[in-house]
Amino acid sequence: MNMLSVEKAGVQVELNAPAGLQAGALASYTIRLRDSLTGVPLTDLIASHERLLHLIIIRRDLQHFQHLHPRPTGHPGEFLADVSFPHNGEYLFFIEFSRKNGEHILYRETNVVGDEPLAMSALVEDNAPKTVGNVRIRLEEKVAEAGREETYIFSLEDARTGQPMQNLQPYLGAAAHVVILSEDAQTFGHAHGEFVAEGMEQRSGHHGHGMGHHHGQGMQMPSASARVRFQHTFPATGRYKIWGEFQNREGEIIRADFVVRAR
Ligand SMILES: [Cu+2]
Structure with a gap:
């Protein structure tokens, strides 16, 4: 699927991380989508693969993966996601959504949980079943x-x-x-x-x-x-x-x- 960046799509994504993120605790994230020119909340999302928003979280060393579906709060363009991190570290957030105009949009942001030194990935080829x-x-x-x-x-x-x-x-x-x-x-x-x-x-x-x-x-x-x-x-x-x-x-x-x- 070809995905547009938020910059190209003229969309602003605000991902509000709760203060004091810690591994093991449930963190409630608020996600707000707006038109980046007018600031008007986006209300023209359409379900893509049965969900309005897909949130994929991958730890920076690529050793942890989760796929969540933030739920609408009822406020225009606003969603909520409850996230639990298994370990401290740096996490990459990928948010995907589709608009009525046919655009598939990808937003990415990094969040650091705890004060662990940031581990980079060193992948080894792995084709084992x-x-x-x-x-x-x-x-x-x-x-x-x-x-x-x-x-x-x-x-x-x-x-x-x-x-x-x-x-x-x-x-x-x-x-x-x-x-x-x-x-x-x-x-x-x-x-x-x-x-x-x-x-x-x-x-x-x-x-x-x-x-x-x-x-x-x-x-x-x-x-x-x-x-x-x-x-x-x-x-x-x-x-x-x-x-x-x-x-x-x-x-x-x-x-x-x-x-x-x-x-
Ligand atoms: Cu999904």
Whole structure:
């Protein structure tokens, strides 16, 4: 998804951190959205993937990730998010929202919790399958090239039997939400996965066969598939962390992360 910066969109985002942030405590953040020229609160947000606002918080060393949905307070353009930080450190806040005019807007800000020295990230390539509860998640291994659109496939299986996961469901309107952040935390991407229909996997990754990229919508998605693909173009060479989020039929969110390198 192409996202505009707040500067380009002419929007101002005010993120009010409570004073004296400490790890472990619940912190209530107020978020206010305004037109940066007129100061008028934004009231033309439309739900994107079933929510008005998406808030993704990643610790600067890329070792902690959370995905929240701030709720409207009832005041125009105002939202509230309750955030709990597991450890002190520097946290990157990414706020995403969409407007009626079709713009997808990304705002970023850094918040420091406690007085911990700031840890930078040092990513190591990591393609190992991840086990979360009873689910094992694999990310297809491939050589990624910067500047080229790459297609990746996640496979989800029953960790005990190795059989394809049976109860994978769309999460917030997509087969997967995929957040991709460069090692220096400067390049943020958010891709949406789609279920791989049976018999299509051989063709994924090739282009020019008339298979466009569609965001899965409701009925079109075969929910039985345990394979999910997404597309992403790494803007530059280097290491990237990838967080994939999925949901099962019971409504449990399954999250797995990997580190890939674009060359
Ligand atoms: Cu979200």
